[in-house]
Amino acid sequence: MSTEKRTLTTSWGAPVGDNQNSQTAGQRGPVLLQDVHLLEKLAHFNRERVPERVVHAKGAGAHGYFEVTQDVTKYTKAAFLSEVGKRTDMFARFSTVAGELGSADTVRDPRGFALKFYTEEGNYDLVGNNTPIFFIQDAIKFPDFIHTQKRDPRTHLKNPNAVWDFWSLSPESLHQVTYLMGDRGIPATLRHMHGFGSHTFKWTNAEGVSHWVKYHFLTEQGIKNITQEVADKIAGENPDFHTEDLFNAIEEGDFPAWKMYVQIMPLEDANTYRFDPFDVTKTWSHKDYPLIEVGRMVLNRNPENYFAEVEQATFSPGTLVPGIDVSPDKMLQGRLFAYHDAHRYRVGANHQMLPINAAKNQVNNYQRDGQMNFGNNGGGSVYYEPNSYGGPTETAAAKPAPLEVSGMTDSVPYYQEDHYTQPGDLYRLQTPEEQERLVATFVGGLSAVDKEDIKLRQIGHLYKADPEFGTRVAEGLGLPVPGLTETK
Template sequence: MTEDSPNKQKLTTASGRPYVEHENTQSVGNRGPLLLQDFILHEKMAHFNRERIPERVVHAKGTGAYGTFKVTQDISQYTKAKIFNQIGKECKIFLRFSTVGGEKGSADSERDPRGFALRLYTEDGNWDIVGNNTPVFFVKDPKKFSDFIHTQKRDPRTNLKSPTMMWDFWSLNPESLHQVMILMSDRGTPYSYRHMDGFGSHTFSMINAANERVWVKFHFKTQQGIQNFTGPEADAMRSQDMDHAQRDLVDAIDRKEFPKWSVKIQVMTAQEAKIFRWNPFDLTKVWPHGEFPLIDVGEIELNEIPKNYFAHVEQAAFAPTNQVDGIGFSPDRMLQGRILSYPDAARHRLGVNYEQLSVNACPFITNNFHRDGAMRFDDNGNDSPNYFPNSFGDVAPDLAYKEPAQELDSSLADWYDRNHGEGDNDHYTQPGNLYRNVMNEAERKNLVNNIVTAMSGVSGPKRDQIINLQLCHWFRADIALGMAIAKGLGVDVESAVPKQHS
């Protein structure tokens, strides 16, 4: 404490040295040049120049909160994960919501999928479920991901968002139709993060104590009720409050109206996967609930806004590689690609030691042979061996955590087309069912209006080609849908309806 200010802390440099002149730089006389020796100026400006870490390429705009996960049902027949070994068991969680395509300063109410990235700090390590507010995605092979994201960003010549790029890509990739339909519905503009469902989206595996494997999908059903903006309401909110979803979450938790989600899973056996009419590992498809009903697992509650946004929300780095014993991967192509890309993105954005940051660190013991690297701010392993095997330490693999071998369908490696298998090129049945059987009349009307508005932005010499090709996809999903969109766009139906339907 300073003598004249007993209730205040000393002002210090980053190294801890107290100093006084925080606002005035040392100079030669009142109007003379500044002195190089005033290192406080250097420290302030150098740190300021580096305050912005690289923005996330996707999911740049987001918010997050801490909370708890509580087990409500026994699912030990499916998994040996320790987090599920007792009804009533709880663990700390961190949940980050985000928009996908916009920059960090974009509006929360943009028409965009929403990220739903959940971390559970379990006794067996951190478990990340990195999903969205939709059960499907635009593409099914990770090689196409960067191309897709480029179409959602800015035109390289105009530096403007381009409806032409988006619809050109979608029209040439009919596998995107299911997700595009969801995006163009009112579900593409959630009222808030609290009022939307979340999905693990990918197919994962669960392994029980008998080393039996089943395939699973994760669902997070909001207990606040689904609420969405219509297209015009979302447009209006962008001009009223660009941070509406951020403000809504913070204010709700500050009011102690803690948002909750019911955690559920779908389960598919290996035999069911072999005879399922679609590829169960295809991220553009869902598992119908009538065939694979939702099973209750637990509940998550958000009850703590981080005290510092940057330290926790901005520096959070999720990765589907963060699994725990009893939870595993699947042959889902997009999941396999994210296993590589997500940790790689975090190392680029935050540095190789990003998992030591408090929001990313496992709160329980960790042992490995990683050493050094930028920003290594723990004890760096002290004097323990940095190699394995060795004759001096006591860190060794525990064979109890070994996963059972997985039987593969083929031993032939090739560049298989993503639509190679039976049913893989059926891009229309599920979107059609969504339109006919799930949406009500008002939702269908809003969907058509949103699609017409979005497709009206297509321009350039390829405009008619792009629109007609995309219309063919809408027609194949549902004739009435295609007719309504064609009418809204003023397109001659005879030129747009495909000769044959698949």
């Protein structure tokens, strides 16, 4: 930090004569309304906090780069993936989902895994989690789901009855809940967890050939998790444990890194695959669609100012570049609107102008005005399109590849509604020790629920996933498995 003496000024650049005493009418006052420095200082202080994020409020971030390590041009024409060895500046933000800005880092919760790539074709955001799946299939259920994770409007306390009532009435959540209640529900640090795009996206190459794609970021630090007991102890001693760990690691030169892989599915396979590939509560088998290496993400620079770079960072899965497009995933489709709209509300209509969000390439459009427009607002250039004055025009090569759609308009679920096979597989894949901890976590969580029918309903889902799984949780709660009768 520079030690050069500088003059304190107001926000409009005028020097401040006294920053210790308000202007008063005589020594005892009252304070004068004409003290514009005082008014500005207090008014700005009142507005220092933008509304916190409704979800993913507590987070940590860092700058870094992404380097391509394998040729994937046969799958996508995205410029930042166009050649091996190419590096692109990026920013990453990791977060919990349900807690407030001051909540503990080590809660049992999914972690947001949001990445911003500053490419030569504009910014590309990949906004995922540290889990490859999610709790619900359709964005229409998202506000209700998040309400269950927040505070009860009457008691202002977390409400396990609401959490488990919603989950037990939404069997699609079972896969993610099983993942969350397992060991990976509490990562040891933000550096020791994988990241996933979670949704299905579409890649298109220069010839116009498209494939469905899923993103995987595998930590080079290895997976490390902590038990509920250790997490609770850390939460009481250092609620900012993950934030501190990431900052210190980078500050000490121990730069965390992740290898990026994708799964590639031919478009036509989506019509016949045994699970709906657009259902975000399901995964694609690695045997069916093996991981293909793409590149490497390295975080090597801490923010200089948390608010400017982490709190004001805005991400949306709708921030796309040519060669990368969306899929019919219903959760993704809802997020395309909701994320940009949340930023317009929380940070402002011109949030893309903030340095942390601004594209590195030149931005040309006809958007004008709006709160906090601190650019030149288009100057005196033409402000509509089409025009005869040489204003920016569209580029046909940037159009997304067409996708055939058909059918009757209706409110319908995914065609494949098997909510139990993959959670059962996840349970059976675990070691006996991991299963024991998983069962104990379910028992502990459901023990806080008041209504027995909620517990029984959840046990029924677990039993359908794996009879042993459901029976062990039922025994731990001292309850029968619903629908089963004793035989002699």
